[in-house]
Amino acid sequence: MTVDAKPVAELPDPRDFGLAVVPEKEIPAELASLVEEVRSLVDAVAHTKAGAHELAAARDAVAAANACLQGDRHDVGTMVQQTWPDGRVEYGTLTNVVSGPTNAAAPPLRMEAAPEGGLRGEVVLNGTYQGPPGLVHGGWLAALLDQALGAAAGAEGMPGLTADLNVNYRNPSPLDTPLEVTARVTGTERRKVFVAGEVRHGGRVTAEGTALMVRMNLPGDGGA
Numbered sequence: 492m493t494v495d496a497k498p499v500a501e502l503p504d505p506r507d508f509g510l511a512v513v514p515e516k517e518i519p520a521e522l523a524s525l526v527e528e529v530r531s532l533v534d535a536v537a538h539t540k541a542g543a544h545e546l547a548a549a550r551d552a553v554a555a556a557n558a559c560l561q562g563d564r565h566d567v568g569t570m571v572q573q574t575w576p577d578g579r580v581e582y583g584t585l586t587n588v589v590s591g592p593t594n595a596a597a598p599p600l601r602m603e604a605a606p607e608g609g610l611r612g613e614v615v616l617n618g619t620y621q622g623p624p625g626l627v628h629g630g631w632l633a634a635l636l637d638q639a640l641g642a643a644a645g646a647e648g649m650p651g652l653t654a655d656l657n658v659n660y661r662n663p664s665p666l667d668t669p670l671e672v673t674a675r676v677t678g679t680e681r682r683k684v685f686v687a688g689e690v691r692h693g694g695r696v697t698a699e700g701t702a703l704m705v706r707m708n709l710p711g712d713g714g715a
Protein backbone atom coordinates (compact mmCIF):
# COMPACT_ATOMS: atom_id res chain seq x y z
CA MET A 492 0.00 0.00 0.00
CA THR A 493 1.41 3.42 -0.94
CA VAL A 494 2.40 5.47 2.07
CA ASP A 495 1.96 8.93 0.70
CA ALA A 496 -0.59 10.55 3.02
CA LYS A 497 0.87 13.60 4.68
CA PRO A 498 0.50 13.37 8.44
CA VAL A 499 0.60 16.79 10.03
CA ALA A 500 2.79 17.51 13.00
CA GLU A 501 -0.10 18.80 15.05
CA LEU A 502 -3.85 18.51 14.84
CA PRO A 503 -5.58 21.54 13.36
CA ASP A 504 -6.92 24.01 15.89
CA PRO A 505 -10.75 23.85 15.69
CA ARG A 506 -10.86 27.61 16.40
CA ASP A 507 -9.40 28.11 12.90
CA PHE A 508 -12.58 26.42 11.60
CA GLY A 509 -14.90 28.69 13.63
CA LEU A 510 -15.58 26.10 16.33
CA ALA A 511 -15.64 26.91 20.04
CA VAL A 512 -13.17 24.98 22.24
CA VAL A 513 -13.54 24.08 25.91
CA PRO A 514 -10.36 22.88 27.66
CA GLU A 515 -11.33 19.70 29.53
CA LYS A 516 -9.73 20.96 32.74
CA GLU A 517 -12.19 23.88 32.70
CA ILE A 518 -15.25 21.61 32.81
CA PRO A 519 -16.65 22.24 36.31
CA ALA A 520 -16.32 19.31 38.71
CA GLU A 521 -20.02 19.79 39.46
CA LEU A 522 -20.87 19.16 35.78
CA ALA A 523 -18.67 16.05 35.69
CA SER A 524 -20.42 14.65 38.76
CA LEU A 525 -23.86 15.63 37.37
CA VAL A 526 -23.07 13.68 34.18
CA GLU A 527 -22.12 10.64 36.30
CA GLU A 528 -25.36 10.96 38.27
CA VAL A 529 -27.45 11.20 35.09
CA ARG A 530 -25.74 8.09 33.65
CA SER A 531 -26.72 6.23 36.77
CA LEU A 532 -30.22 7.76 36.59
CA VAL A 533 -30.76 6.52 33.02
CA ASP A 534 -29.81 3.00 34.12
CA ALA A 535 -32.05 3.26 37.19
CA VAL A 536 -35.03 4.47 35.12
CA ALA A 537 -34.49 1.73 32.55
CA HIS A 538 -34.56 -1.01 35.20
CA THR A 539 -36.79 0.38 37.96
CA LYS A 540 -39.66 -1.53 39.51
CA ALA A 541 -40.66 1.46 41.66
CA GLY A 542 -44.34 2.08 42.33
CA ALA A 543 -46.49 4.96 41.10
CA HIS A 544 -45.74 7.20 44.11
CA GLU A 545 -41.95 6.89 43.76
CA LEU A 546 -42.16 7.26 39.98
CA ALA A 547 -44.20 10.49 40.25
CA ALA A 548 -41.76 11.90 42.86
CA ALA A 549 -38.78 11.00 40.67
CA ARG A 550 -40.43 12.55 37.64
CA ASP A 551 -41.00 15.85 39.52
CA ALA A 552 -37.40 15.88 40.80
CA VAL A 553 -36.05 15.29 37.27
CA ALA A 554 -38.37 17.98 35.84
CA ALA A 555 -37.02 20.43 38.47
CA ALA A 556 -33.42 19.52 37.56
CA ASN A 557 -34.25 19.93 33.87
CA ALA A 558 -35.69 23.42 34.51
CA CYS A 559 -32.41 24.36 36.30
CA LEU A 560 -30.41 23.60 33.17
CA GLN A 561 -32.37 25.56 30.54
CA GLY A 562 -30.07 28.60 30.60
CA ASP A 563 -26.91 29.19 28.52
CA ARG A 564 -25.83 26.26 26.34
CA HIS A 565 -22.69 25.35 24.41
CA ASP A 566 -23.23 25.46 20.64
CA VAL A 567 -23.55 22.16 18.79
CA GLY A 568 -20.07 21.53 17.36
CA THR A 569 -18.23 22.81 20.42
CA MET A 570 -14.96 20.92 20.82
CA VAL A 571 -13.20 19.73 23.94
CA GLN A 572 -9.42 20.02 24.20
CA GLN A 573 -7.88 17.11 26.06
CA THR A 574 -4.21 16.84 27.01
CA TRP A 575 -2.70 13.36 27.07
CA PRO A 576 -0.30 12.25 29.83
CA ASP A 577 2.58 12.69 27.32
CA GLY A 578 1.52 16.32 26.72
CA ARG A 579 -0.10 15.71 23.34
CA VAL A 580 -3.18 17.84 22.70
CA GLU A 581 -6.29 16.23 21.22
CA TYR A 582 -9.66 17.58 20.17
CA GLY A 583 -13.04 15.86 20.09
CA THR A 584 -16.62 17.05 20.13
CA LEU A 585 -17.73 17.96 23.64
CA THR A 586 -20.90 15.88 23.36
CA ASN A 587 -19.52 13.00 21.24
CA VAL A 588 -21.93 10.12 21.92
CA VAL A 589 -19.08 7.65 22.55
CA SER A 590 -16.43 9.76 24.29
CA GLY A 591 -17.89 13.20 25.08
CA PRO A 592 -17.14 14.14 28.69
CA THR A 593 -20.39 16.09 29.12
CA ASN A 594 -22.65 13.58 27.37
CA ALA A 595 -24.44 11.34 29.86
CA ALA A 596 -25.39 9.07 26.95
CA ALA A 597 -21.66 8.38 26.29
CA PRO A 598 -20.24 5.34 28.17
CA PRO A 599 -17.62 7.17 27.93
CA LEU A 600 -14.69 5.63 26.02
CA ARG A 601 -11.31 7.27 26.65
CA MET A 602 -8.36 6.16 24.55
CA GLU A 603 -4.67 6.50 25.39
CA ALA A 604 -1.41 5.65 23.64
CA ALA A 605 -0.76 1.90 23.73
CA PRO A 606 2.80 0.72 24.49
CA GLU A 607 2.74 -1.48 21.37
CA GLY A 608 1.61 1.45 19.17
CA GLY A 609 -1.82 2.76 18.31
CA LEU A 610 -4.38 3.44 21.02
CA ARG A 611 -6.10 1.45 23.75
CA GLY A 612 -8.93 2.15 26.15
CA GLU A 613 -11.19 0.42 28.60
CA VAL A 614 -14.92 0.88 28.91
CA VAL A 615 -17.79 -0.66 30.87
CA LEU A 616 -21.23 -0.59 29.23
CA ASN A 617 -24.15 -0.82 31.64
CA GLY A 618 -27.59 -2.28 30.97
CA THR A 619 -28.71 0.76 28.96
CA TYR A 620 -26.46 -0.44 26.10
CA GLN A 621 -28.18 -3.82 25.97
CA GLY A 622 -29.01 -5.70 22.80
CA PRO A 623 -29.43 -9.45 23.37
CA PRO A 624 -30.00 -10.45 27.03
CA GLY A 625 -26.94 -9.46 29.08
CA LEU A 626 -24.95 -8.48 25.99
CA VAL A 627 -23.85 -5.22 24.41
CA HIS A 628 -25.88 -4.10 21.38
CA GLY A 629 -23.94 -4.69 18.15
CA GLY A 630 -24.57 -1.12 17.01
CA TRP A 631 -22.80 0.15 20.10
CA LEU A 632 -19.83 -2.14 19.46
CA ALA A 633 -19.66 -0.58 16.00
CA ALA A 634 -19.82 2.87 17.59
CA LEU A 635 -16.97 2.03 20.00
CA LEU A 636 -14.85 0.77 17.11
CA ASP A 637 -15.72 3.73 14.87
CA GLN A 638 -14.67 6.16 17.58
CA ALA A 639 -11.47 4.26 18.44
CA LEU A 640 -10.50 3.91 14.77
CA GLY A 641 -11.13 7.61 14.13
CA ALA A 642 -9.15 8.54 17.22
CA ALA A 643 -6.23 6.34 16.07
CA ALA A 644 -6.11 8.25 12.77
CA GLY A 645 -6.43 11.58 14.62
CA ALA A 646 -3.66 10.63 17.05
CA GLU A 647 -1.32 10.22 14.07
CA GLY A 648 -2.18 13.72 12.86
CA MET A 649 -4.71 12.55 10.25
CA PRO A 650 -8.19 13.46 11.55
CA GLY A 651 -11.00 12.66 9.14
CA LEU A 652 -14.44 11.18 8.61
CA THR A 653 -15.35 7.51 8.39
CA ALA A 654 -16.07 6.59 4.78
CA ASP A 655 -16.37 2.84 5.27
CA LEU A 656 -16.65 0.75 8.44
CA ASN A 657 -16.73 -3.03 8.69
CA VAL A 658 -17.40 -4.89 11.93
CA ASN A 659 -17.02 -8.62 12.50
CA TYR A 660 -18.69 -9.95 15.66
CA ARG A 661 -16.58 -12.87 16.87
CA ASN A 662 -17.89 -13.51 20.39
CA PRO A 663 -20.55 -12.01 22.68
CA SER A 664 -19.58 -8.83 24.58
CA PRO A 665 -21.04 -8.87 28.11
CA LEU A 666 -22.51 -5.82 29.87
CA ASP A 667 -21.22 -4.43 33.19
CA THR A 668 -17.66 -5.67 32.77
CA PRO A 669 -14.53 -4.02 31.37
CA LEU A 670 -14.07 -4.25 27.61
CA GLU A 671 -10.70 -3.35 26.09
CA VAL A 672 -10.74 -1.39 22.84
CA THR A 673 -7.63 -1.14 20.65
CA ALA A 674 -7.04 0.66 17.35
CA ARG A 675 -4.19 1.50 15.03
CA VAL A 676 -3.42 2.92 11.60
CA THR A 677 -2.51 0.16 9.15
CA GLY A 678 -1.78 2.20 6.02
CA THR A 679 -2.34 5.39 4.11
CA GLU A 680 -2.93 6.30 0.48
CA ARG A 681 -3.32 9.94 -0.45
CA ARG A 682 -6.12 11.16 1.91
CA LYS A 683 -7.23 7.62 2.71
CA VAL A 684 -6.27 6.33 6.14
CA PHE A 685 -6.78 2.62 6.78
CA VAL A 686 -7.37 1.63 10.38
CA ALA A 687 -8.08 -1.57 12.29
CA GLY A 688 -9.13 -2.33 15.84
CA GLU A 689 -10.65 -4.80 18.26
CA VAL A 690 -12.93 -5.06 21.28
CA ARG A 691 -11.81 -7.69 23.80
CA HIS A 692 -13.33 -9.21 26.90
CA GLY A 693 -10.96 -11.07 29.20
CA GLY A 694 -8.32 -11.04 26.46
CA ARG A 695 -10.64 -12.67 23.90
CA VAL A 696 -11.61 -10.70 20.79
CA THR A 697 -15.38 -10.12 20.74
CA ALA A 698 -15.52 -7.73 17.79
CA GLU A 699 -13.02 -6.55 15.23
CA GLY A 700 -13.33 -3.61 12.89
CA THR A 701 -11.61 -2.08 9.92
CA ALA A 702 -12.36 1.30 8.46
CA LEU A 703 -11.38 3.77 5.81
CA MET A 704 -11.08 7.29 7.18
CA VAL A 705 -10.80 10.09 4.65
CA ARG A 706 -8.47 12.70 6.10
CA MET A 707 -9.86 16.21 6.25
CA ASN A 708 -8.28 18.78 3.98
CA LEU A 709 -5.84 20.77 6.01
CA PRO A 710 -4.54 24.25 5.28
CA GLY A 711 -1.20 24.11 3.47
CA ASP A 712 -1.36 20.47 2.33
CA GLY A 713 -2.91 21.17 -1.04
CA GLY A 714 -5.67 18.74 -0.16
CA ALA A 715 -3.91 15.83 -1.82
Ligand SMILES: CCCCCCCCCCCCCCCC(=O)SCCNC(=O)CCNC(=O)[C@H](O)C(C)(C)COP(=O)(O)OP(=O)(O)OC[C@H]1O[C@@H](n2cnc3c(N)ncnc32)[C@H](O)[C@@H]1OP(=O)(O)O
Nearest residue numbers: 503505508582637638641642645650652653654655681705
Ligand atom coordinates in the same frame (compact mmCIF):
# COMPACT_ATOMS: atom_id res chain seq x y z
C1 LIG B 1 -11.43 20.98 13.18
C2 LIG B 1 -10.39 20.09 13.78
C3 LIG B 1 -10.94 18.88 14.40
C4 LIG B 1 -9.90 17.86 14.84
C5 LIG B 1 -10.69 16.65 15.30
C6 LIG B 1 -9.87 15.49 15.59
C7 LIG B 1 -10.78 14.43 16.07
C8 LIG B 1 -10.11 13.05 16.02
C9 LIG B 1 -11.05 12.01 16.54
C10 LIG B 1 -12.28 11.84 15.69
C11 LIG B 1 -12.92 10.54 16.08
C12 LIG B 1 -14.29 10.54 15.33
C13 LIG B 1 -14.67 9.12 15.14
C14 LIG B 1 -16.14 9.10 14.59
C15 LIG B 1 -16.12 9.17 13.15
C16 LIG B 1 -17.51 9.45 12.59
O1 LIG B 1 -18.49 9.17 13.22
S1 LIG B 1 -17.57 10.21 11.09
C17 LIG B 1 -19.34 10.25 10.76
C18 LIG B 1 -19.76 9.26 9.72
N1 LIG B 1 -19.17 9.58 8.44
C19 LIG B 1 -19.66 10.55 7.65
O2 LIG B 1 -20.62 11.23 7.96
C20 LIG B 1 -18.92 10.76 6.36
C21 LIG B 1 -19.89 11.03 5.18
N2 LIG B 1 -19.12 11.07 3.93
C22 LIG B 1 -18.49 12.19 3.54
O3 LIG B 1 -18.64 13.26 4.12
C23 LIG B 1 -17.59 12.09 2.33
O4 LIG B 1 -18.02 11.03 1.51
C24 LIG B 1 -16.09 11.83 2.75
C25 LIG B 1 -15.93 10.52 3.54
C26 LIG B 1 -15.59 13.03 3.60
C27 LIG B 1 -15.24 11.72 1.50
O5 LIG B 1 -15.53 12.81 0.68
P1 LIG B 1 -14.37 13.70 0.02
O6 LIG B 1 -13.59 14.42 1.09
O7 LIG B 1 -15.00 14.52 -1.04
O8 LIG B 1 -13.39 12.59 -0.54
P2 LIG B 1 -13.18 12.15 -2.07
O9 LIG B 1 -12.26 13.17 -2.68
O10 LIG B 1 -14.47 11.84 -2.74
O11 LIG B 1 -12.42 10.76 -1.85
C28 LIG B 1 -11.08 10.70 -1.35
C29 LIG B 1 -10.66 9.25 -1.53
O12 LIG B 1 -11.46 8.42 -0.64
C30 LIG B 1 -12.20 7.45 -1.41
N3 LIG B 1 -13.54 7.35 -0.82
C31 LIG B 1 -14.35 8.38 -0.47
N4 LIG B 1 -15.49 7.90 0.07
C32 LIG B 1 -15.38 6.57 0.06
C33 LIG B 1 -16.25 5.53 0.51
N5 LIG B 1 -17.42 5.80 1.09
N6 LIG B 1 -15.83 4.25 0.37
C34 LIG B 1 -14.63 3.98 -0.19
N7 LIG B 1 -13.75 4.94 -0.62
C35 LIG B 1 -14.14 6.21 -0.49
C36 LIG B 1 -12.27 8.02 -2.82
O13 LIG B 1 -12.44 6.99 -3.76
C37 LIG B 1 -10.91 8.70 -2.93
O14 LIG B 1 -9.94 7.72 -3.14
P3 LIG B 1 -8.65 7.93 -4.11
O15 LIG B 1 -9.17 8.59 -5.37
O16 LIG B 1 -7.68 8.83 -3.37
O17 LIG B 1 -8.12 6.55 -4.32
